[in-house]
Amino acid sequence: MNNQELKRYDRQLLLEEIGFEGQEKLHQTSVLVIGAGGLGCPLLLYLAGAGLGKIGIIDGDVVEESNLHRQVLYQMNDIGKNKAQTAADKLSRLNPGIQLQAYPHHLSPENAMAIIAAYDLVIDGSDNFPTRYLVNDSCVALNKPLVFGSIFKFEGQVSVFNYQGGPDYRSCYPESPLPEEQPNCGESGVTGPLPGIIGSMMANECMKIICGFGDHLSGKLLIFNALNYDMQIFNIQPENPKSDPPTEGTDKTAIYQEIGQQELQDWKDKEEPFLLIDVREAYEFEEYNIGGTHISLYDLKEKIADIPFHHKLVLCCTSGAKSRMAAKLISQNRKEKLFIISLLNSNR
Known part of the structure; x- marks a missing residue:
């Protein structure tokens, strides 16, 4: 130099x-x-x-x-x-x-x-x-x-x-x-x-x-x-680790399933039991929501043990990104069937 x-x-x-x-x-x-x-x-x-x-x-x-x-x-x-x-x-x-x-x-x-x-x-x-x-x-x-x-x-x-x-x-x-x-x-x-x-x-x-x-x-x-x-x-865990062959539970469908607004409404109409958790921030939940319980993604880890068990646990956020992270976090601690739903395609 x-x-x-x-x-x-x-x-x-x-x-x-x-x-x-x-x-x-x-x-x-x-x-x-x-x-x-x-x-x-x-x-x-x-x-x-x-x-x-x-x-x-x-x-x-x-x-x-x-x-x-x-x-x-x-x-x-x-x-x-x-x-x-x-x-x-x-x-x-x-x-x-x-x-x-x-x-x-x-x-x-x-x-x-x-x-x-x-x-x-x-x-x-x-x-x-x-x-x-x-x-x-x-x-x-x-x-x-x-x-x-x-x-x-x-x-x-x-x-x-x-x-x-x-x-x-x-x-x-x-x-x-x-x-x-x-x-x-x-x-x-x-x-x-x-x-x-x-x-x-x-x-x-x-x-x-x-x-x-x-x-x-x-x-x-x-x-x-x-x-x-x-x-x-x-x-972040790789979906399919490069050094090992895929095993059960490594693909996203084994962790969670994405659903739409109509499917959620069908569950409501049929009175099928499920628990809806909105993982966005409090101000987003107050501005608009489709019901359910609000637990911020940032607070989820500390509150996982307090969430009641449901056969269907639905995680909700704006685009699906936070819900996917929440699903991976929950799947490491509990064995419910997890679903995620995005609000961006909802009728507001």
């Missing part, structure tokens, strides 16, 4: 966990960032500031005024410009010593493998399920580690997939929700600081993987709630 670089990275070099060796690893690593939106903006700023050797940015969207409350790379005069190219231009002024590659288009099945193959590590900050599954499956096929993050309203998630034999995204979410069941910030909203918090966590995971310090989130899902600063980490 020259004198200018020593000065720029001085505070990182002072850290025993990074030092000269870690800084050189950062300089030699290439990272592809999927999405230059709410999550991409903060993590790109911190990765560029940290001195990553090469950063690829792929995003086919243009800057809109509604982005500006949370996408902190952009200003009013950027409205209408492509996000990937605009982000690359701004980051080059932040740190002219790194290499930046903009891909001003969306990731697709036609280009994913070729683009991802050119990078050492991938970070997924996309905002839709088709892209998340495309990124995951491409990383698995190419054996690339994947840092994942997502946000919804006041909640964020962070994990590391396909790293050192760890589980991939499908181990946590085996199948994509139906289009009408997929939440998005355009319909539900998101608080501005949340992507900054989650994006910073994603950048931190990236640096830990590259430099080899700290405990990473491979095999774990971190969930952060900005309303009350509740933070929990759930263990």
Whole structure:
């Protein structure tokens, strides 16, 4: 490193966990960032500031005024410009010593493998399920580690997939929700600081993987709630472990069954006994619910023993994601027949 670089990275070099060796690893690593939106903006700023050797940015969207409350790379005069190219231009002024590659288009099945193959590590900050599954499956096929993050309203998630034999995204979410069941910030909203918090966590995971310090989130899902600063980490077990043949209970159908609103109504009409538990946050339950008992996913572990036994235990949340995690948690402690139901396709 020259004198200018020593000065720029001085505070990182002072850290025993990074030092000269870690800084050189950062300089030699290439990272592809999927999405230059709410999550991409903060993590790109911190990765560029940290001195990553090469950063690829792929995003086919243009800057809109509604982005500006949370996408902190952009200003009013950027409205209408492509996000990937605009982000690359701004980051080059932040740190002219790194290499930046903009891909001003969306990731697709036609280009994913070729683009991802050119990078050492991938970070997924996309905002839709088709892209998340495309990124995951491409990383698995190419054996690339994947840092994942997502946000919804006041909640964020962070994990590391396909790293050192760890589980991939499908181990946590085996199948994509139906289009009408997929939440998005355009319909539900998101608080501005949340992507900054989650994006910073994603950048931190990236640096830990590259430099080899700290405990990473491979095999774990971190969930952060900005309303009350509740933070929990759930263990992720692969649906089908790579080293062992599948056994009874490893596939999702053996753990739980997904049902719709009509099936639940049929049970009510026939007076079939079941227990409905809504695992969302209290404010979500108060805003809208279909009845049942409210137990937040964050409190579920401590209250499992207090839940009355029922032959049919139905877990309810907005998109099904929290219900799936709740089902896995309950299945480790009890042997009821578990069902999950999503509220996104209900008639409100």
